[in-house]
Amino acid sequence: MSHRLQATTTLLSLLVRRGETVAVAESLTAGLIGAALADPPGASSAFVGGVVSYATELKHRLLGVPADLLAREGAVHPEVAAAMASGVRRLTGATYGLAATGVAGPGSQDGKPPGVVHLAVSGVGGRVWHRDLNLAGTREEIRQFTVNEAVDLLRGVLEANLGEQSG
Amino acid sequence: MSHRLQATTTLLSLLVRRGETVAVAESLTAGLIGAALADPPGASSAFVGGVVSYATELKHRLLGVPADLLAREGAVHPEVAAAMASGVRRLTGATYGLAATGVAGPGSQDGKPPGVVHLAVSGVGGRVWHRDLNLAGTREEIRQFTVNEAVDLLRGVLEANLGEQSG
Numbered sequence: 001m002s003h004r005l006q007a008t009t010t011l012l013s014l015l016v017r018r019g020e021t022v023a024v025a026e027s028l029t030a031g032l033i034g035a036a037l038a039d040p041p042g043a044s045s046a047f048v049g050g051v052v053s054y055a056t057e058l059k060h061r062l063l064g065v066p067a068d069l070l071a072r073e074g075a076v077h078p079e080v081a082a083a084m085a086s087g088v089r090r091l092t093g094a095t096y097g098l099a100a101t102g103v104a105g106p107g108s109q110d111g112k113p114p115g116v117v118h119l120a121v122s123g124v125g126g127r128v129w130h131r132d133l134n135l136a137g138t139r140e141e142i143r144q145f146t147v148n149e150a151v152d153l154l155r156g157v158l159e160a161n162l163g164e165q166s167g
Numbered sequence: 168m169s170h171r172l173q174a175t176t177t178l179l180s181l182l183v184r185r186g187e188t189v190a191v192a193e194s195l196t197a198g199l200i201g202a203a204l205a206d207p208p209g210a211s212s213a214f215v216g217g218v219v220s221y222a223t224e225l226k227h228r229l230l231g232v233p234a235d236l237l238a239r240e241g242a243v244h245p246e247v248a249a250a251m252a253s254g255v256r257r258l259t260g261a262t263y264g265l266a267a268t269g270v271a272g273p274g275s276q277d278g279k280p281p282g283v284v285h286l287a288v289s290g291v292g293g294r295v296w297h298r299d300l301n302l303a304g305t306r307e308e309i310r311q312f313t314v315n316e317a318v319d320l321l322r323g324v325l326e327a328n329l330g331e332q333s334g
């Protein structure tokens with residue numbers, strides 16, 4: 001079993017055990033996070049789907065990211081990731097929204113160089129967890145690394161919550 | 168350049184040349200078609216994003232697939248693929264909606280065995296193109312083959328339209 005399949009299998013098991021679900025909102029990865037979460041057989045028990053908001057306009061149109069935030073900060077910003085995560089959670093009814101926005105390259109976007117990536121998880125009660133990355137590598141490497149980090153971020157959130165619940 | 172990257176680069180060039188865009192609505196592929204379309208640098212000129220409606224409920228909730236169609240036929244049906252394609256086109260404002268629904272396996276779904284896949288393209292004026300597949304292979308092979316067929320279907324539609332325009 002590949003490292004990633006192992007990681008997504010663990011993540012989905014954690015969710016299923018808690019009766020929780022996840023939806024994704026992706027930009028630079030364009031569907032790779034969803035595809036990774038759907039990789040383990042039986043993934044539909046915890047992964048519901050999500051939105052690929054590749055064009056900036058769709059971040060507002062489909063996910064409700066505030067237009068003034070996008071106008072002011074561009075699409076690559078921690079608050080945009082948080083709004084994407086909250087938006088997809090609201091849209092799908094999933095327990096968690098997991099979002100990624102960033103620059104895969106080769107060119108810059110909105111003044112940010114390739115490798116700048118912002119991840120966010122939105123959970124119950126409006127809680128948001130952030131992870132900001134500065135990655136090196138090719139377009140493909142940046143996208144693949146982002147998938148691994150996104151899966152890892154949500155696993156960390158679930159394990160922390162589990163600690164809270166049992167502590 | 169890999170065969171797939173060559174195919175998606177060709178597809179995006181055809182769209183850019185015509186000033187047209189595409190959005191995706193994915194089920195069994197869970198984001199792989201979007202990721203493939205975003206693979207070529209500069210993809211944002213023609214690929215806008217889309218919806219991953221992995222859970223059947225999201226096909227209705229996000230894409231407007233009629234609930235009675237889903238109740239009657241299940242999620243794996245040519246009409247569902249067509250409704251997904253039309254739904255994502257309407258939702259995003261893209262010129263074309265490209266949709267895939269099917270069974271990746273290992274188990275059956277809604278009475279359909281692994282490898283049954285329905286693709287659809289929705290275009291201007293409510294026109295819909297269909298491609299129905301019976302694939303053999305592992306879960307991963309079925310998903311990857313579906314991506315190739317989806318890219319190929321849209322390329323075929325664009326080339327046919329081009330013929331119409333110039334003919």
